[in-house]
Amino acid sequence: MRVxxxxxxxxxxxxFLASLALLSAVAFLLGRTKASQARDNGQHMHSQPGEYGxxxxxxxxxxxxxxxxxxxxxxxxxxxxxxxxxxxxxxxGAAALGMVYGLRRIEPELxxxxxxETVIRWLLIAASLVSILTTLGIVVSILFEAIRFxxxxxxxxxxxGTEWSPDAVFAGGQGxxxxxxxxxxTFMITGIAMAVALPIGLLSAIFMSEYASPxxxxxxxxxxxxxxxxxxVVYGFFAAITISxxxxxxxxxxxxxxxxKNALAPGVVMGIMIIPIISSLSDDVISAVPNxxxxxxxxxxxxxxxxxxxxxxxxxxxxxxSAALLGVSRALGETMIxxxxxxxxxxxxANPLEDMTTVTVRIVDALTGDQAFDSAETLSAFxxxxxxxxxxxxxxxxxxxxxxxxxxxxE
Amino acid sequence: MENRxxxxxxxxxxxxxxxxxxxxxxxxxxxxxxxxLMFFFYDIISTGWSAFRQAEIQVPVSYTEEVMEIxxxxxxxxxxxxxxxxxxxxxxxxxxxxxxxxxxxRREWVVASAPVDQYLKGRYATLDDEQRALVDQLQASDQVxxxxxxxxxxxxxxxxxxxxxxxxxxxxxxxxITVTFLISFPIGVMTAIYLHEFADDNWFTQAIEVNINxxxxxxxxxxxxxxxxxxxxxxxxxxxxxxxxxxxxxxMTLPIIIISTRAALAAVPDSIRxxxxxxxxxxxxxxxxxxxxxxxxxxxxxxxxxxxxxMGETAPLLIVGMIAYIPDAPSSFTEAxxxxxxxxxxxxxxxxxxxxxxxxxxxxxxxAVLLTLNATAVxxxxxxxxxx
Numbered sequence: 001m002r003v004x005x006x007x008x009x010x011x012x013x014x015x016f017l018a019s020l021a022l023l024s025a026v027a028f029l030l031g032r033t034k035a036s037q038a039r040d041n042g043q044h045m046h047s048q049p050g051e052y053g054x055x056x057x058x059x060x061x062x063x064x065x066x067x068x069x070x071x072x073x074x075x076x077x078x079x080x081x082x083x084x085x086x087x088x089x090x091x092x093g094a095a096a097l098g099m100v101y102g103l104r105r106i107e108p109e110l111x112x113x114x115x116x117e118t119v120i121r122w123l124l125i126a127a128s129l130v131s132i133l134t135t136l137g138i139v140v141s142i143l144f145e146a147i148r149f150x151x152x153x154x155x156x157x158x159x160x161g162t163e164w165s166p167d168a169v170f171a172g173g174q175g176x177x178x179x180x181x182x183x184x185x186t187f188m189i190t191g192i193a194m195a196v197a198l199p200i201g202l203l204s205a206i207f208m209s210e211y212a213s214p215x216x217x218x219x220x221x222x223x224x225x226x227x228x229x230x231x232x233v234v235y236g237f238f239a240a241i242t243i244s245x246x247x248x249x250x251x252x253x254x255x256x257x258x259x260x261k262n263a264l265a266p267g268v269v270m271g272i273m274i275i276p277i278i279s280s281l282s283d284d285v286i287s288a289v290p291n292x293x294x295x296x297x298x299x300x301x302x303x304x305x306x307x308x309x310x311x312x313x314x315x316x317x318x319x320x321x322s323a324a325l326l327g328v329s330r331a332l333g334e335t336m337i338x339x340x341x342x343x344x345x346x347x348x349x350a351n352p353l354e355d356m357t358t359v360t361v362r363i364v365d366a367l368t369g370d371q372a373f374d375s376a377e378t379l380s381a382f383x384x385x386x387x388x389x390x391x392x393x394x395x396x397x398x399x400x401x402x403x404x405x406x407x408x409x410x411e
Numbered sequence: 412m413e414n415r416x417x418x419x420x421x422x423x424x425x426x427x428x429x430x431x432x433x434x435x436x437x438x439x440x441x442x443x444x445x446x447x448l449m450f451f452f453y454d455i456i457s458t459g460w461s462a463f464r465q466a467e468i469q470v471p472v473s474y475t476e477e478v479m480e481i482x483x484x485x486x487x488x489x490x491x492x493x494x495x496x497x498x499x500x501x502x503x504x505x506x507x508x509x510x511x512x513x514x515x516x517r518r519e520w521v522v523a524s525a526p527v528d529q530y531l532k533g534r535y536a537t538l539d540d541e542q543r544a545l546v547d548q549l550q551a552s553d554q555v556x557x558x559x560x561x562x563x564x565x566x567x568x569x570x571x572x573x574x575x576x577x578x579x580x581x582x583x584x585x586x587x588i589t590v591t592f593l594i595s596f597p598i599g600v601m602t603a604i605y606l607h608e609f610a611d612d613n614w615f616t617q618a619i620e621v622n623i624n625x626x627x628x629x630x631x632x633x634x635x636x637x638x639x640x641x642x643x644x645x646x647x648x649x650x651x652x653x654x655x656x657x658x659x660x661x662x663m664t665l666p667i668i669i670i671s672t673r674a675a676l677a678a679v680p681d682s683i684r685x686x687x688x689x690x691x692x693x694x695x696x697x698x699x700x701x702x703x704x705x706x707x708x709x710x711x712x713x714x715x716x717x718x719x720x721x722m723g724e725t726a727p728l729l730i731v732g733m734i735a736y737i738p739d740a741p742s743s744f745t746e747a748x749x750x751x752x753x754x755x756x757x758x759x760x761x762x763x764x765x766x767x768x769x770x771x772x773x774x775x776x777x778x779a780v781l782l783t784l785n786a787t788a789v790x791x792x793x794x795x796x797x798x799x
Binding site: 231237303 | 426427429430431432433434436437438439440441443444445447448451454455458597598601602604605606609610618619621622623624625626628629630631632633634635636637639640641645646662665666669693694695719720722723724725726729730732734745752753755756759760767770771774777778781782785789
């Protein structure tokens with residue numbers, strides 16, 4: 001099932017593509033010449049000469065790529081055993097046949113433009129299938145490996161077990177795969193992040209859309225955008241090197257004991273990362289609330305704050321909730337910050353000053369080690385990935401539905 | 412009556428006060444976000460700035476026969492801990508390449524060891540008193556200096572902090588982004604063109620659209636799992652390579668490019684399409700000759716933003732194995748490669764303190780690249796934006 005990408009395969013591919021390009025170019029020129037000669041002889045042609053050239057070029061490239069591609073796919077799946085380089089030769093052969101066919105077909109009645117555009121249309125459809133295939137690939141690959149994992153470990157143990165110690169496999173004993181401490185850590189850090197991001201993000205959005213002068217607004221928006229553009233690995237470094245020691249010092253100051261890998265530091269930094277998500281989406285929905293609502297409330301004598309709190313925010317609430325859900329989904333799936341600043345140790349606790357681990361940390365840990373690919377620990381990464389995928393997908397779907405409902409209301 | 416009026420007035424004052432407070436608090440929230448950004452940049456720059464300067468030391472170097480066997484013999488014993496081990500290690504090779512060096516003796520400026528570097532920058536350094544005294548003495552006679560750290564930009568990764576650099580990671584990032592761009596840009600633009608200009612509004616189109624919106628919000632680490640399972644385990648592409656990393660990031664960037672291209676296409680008014688169709692152009696020609704050129708700035712803006720995001724991405728690349736130790740810049744798409752964010756991650760995990768400032772310096776370079784890209788995108792949008 002494996003394709004060996006050796007130097008020879010690469011070279012064959014390059015030579016094949018180069019010769020294909022050359023043949024197509026020749027076909028284009030010949031086709032165009034034939035068509036323009038026919039036109040010069042006074043025949044009425046359906047399309048422009050260049051379009052006949054394109055038709056000939058497509059007649060060369062399409063069968064060649066199809067024939068070569070089908071053979072490579074068949075070989076990849078082990079249906080056929082082929083000599084090295086055979087698909088390329090078959091492809092070139094198909095190209096030559098296509099050239100003969102394409103040039104012979106060039107006649108005044110041939111609707112070359114329509115033919116070429118049908119091909120283009122199919123190319124576009126094929127391109128849009130890639131995104132479907134990506135989703136399918138995610139679902140299939142994760143599901144497949146997760147099922148292999150659940151053959152080794154029962155689903156029930158995975159969801160309800162409170163001990164996660166996959167390394168025990170190497171000590172000769174049985175590894176424990178109870179994911180509850182990982183879920184707890186993930187929710188703890190997500191909770192801290194949202195406690196930071198939601199108030200700051202929402203209030204910033206309110207300030208920008210309700211109070212700020214256009215000048216402040218145009219200055220503040222890019223600042224928040226910069227916050228969104230900082231790579232997560234940078235946030236992770238910042239959380240681990242700068243914020244974590246502050247948290248420990250602060251905890252010591254008020255007489256508490258904090259670990260250097262505490263959950264608070266990555267949580268707070270993750271919250272800062274999520275601020276722009278909340279603020280920009282909330283800004284959009286708050287700005288979309290019609291002014292008549294504000295004017296109505298103000299005319300009845302409410303103060304500006306009361307208008308915002310009792311009229312504008314409730315009107316924008318579905319959008320705000322959907323922004324919050326997207327923020328939660330980002331926090332759940334965030335990896336680098338927790339990999340760098342949170343701990344590896346599964347720890348079931350309610351104290352954010354202790355070290356805790358998350359789902360994403362264990363996924364990275366399981367896949368960057370030296371374990372064999374079918375060991376239970378490696379497979380557990382896919383089971384965790386499946387949970388993460390399902391949860392974030394549901395959050396996104398709910399959020400999309402909310403936004404859509406809300407939009408319809410004012411349009 | 413008097414009482415009631417006073418009560419209303421009191422309540423009114425209270426309500427106005429509450430209103431003012433609400434305004435202040437929401438302004439404070441925005442200020443907090445801005446202040447955080449300032450602190451963040453201050454912190455990173457102050458940590459990383461010093462790594463752009465590197466301690467160099469002038470030492471007498473004697474190129475004797477023994478140096479070929481024991482490179483450390485080239486410098487006097489007192490200096491042995493003060494010069495970089497990375498430099499010492501390269502001496503035999505240097506002598507093999509320049510046989511004339513044999514038997515000569517000269518004073519040379521060489522890269523100092525990390526403890527000297529840290530000591531000169533006023534940080535904690537693992538030097539004993541004697542070594543400190545020597546460095547102080549050398550400094551007094553201008554035989555130690557802090558020069559611009561060119562090595563940081565021209566070396567690859569190293570286990571010796573003072574000679575480690577970002578060159579290999581920069582080249583790796585460029586290779587990975589090339590693959591990402593070559594895959595995601597054409598496919599993304601074609602998908603958007605199909606969905607916006609050609610497709611009928613049926614279940615198939617809607618399925619693709621829902622799907623794209625969801626893909627845009629899938630955590631990036633999931634794409635790493637996909638890359639591992641499909642590209643590496645199923646198709647057998649080489650692990651850690653720029654090819655696999657680029658393909659994985661391409662799938663991640665695709666939805667961003669599709670969504671922004673769709674927005675750019677939607678901004679072109681229908682009158683232009685109708686005019687083109689009205690004079691008898693075919694649909695594809697209308698798109699190619701009229702709609703696409705007009706929406707190109709918007710498409711490029713979205714693409715640059717997507718590419719910048721891919722450039723800063725780490726998590727999926729860790730999963731497909733791009734945290735290998737790469738001392739030399741890769742020269743092909745199938746070699747083991749590292750990228751800038753992954754290099755930052757690796758350095759951040761190093762125990763030696765000298766790596767901390769290098770990590771921050773790497774971050775400064777990465778942020779400079781990303782901010783330049785994003786600023787270009789904003790400029791493009793401002794410069795070419797057309798209101799119809």
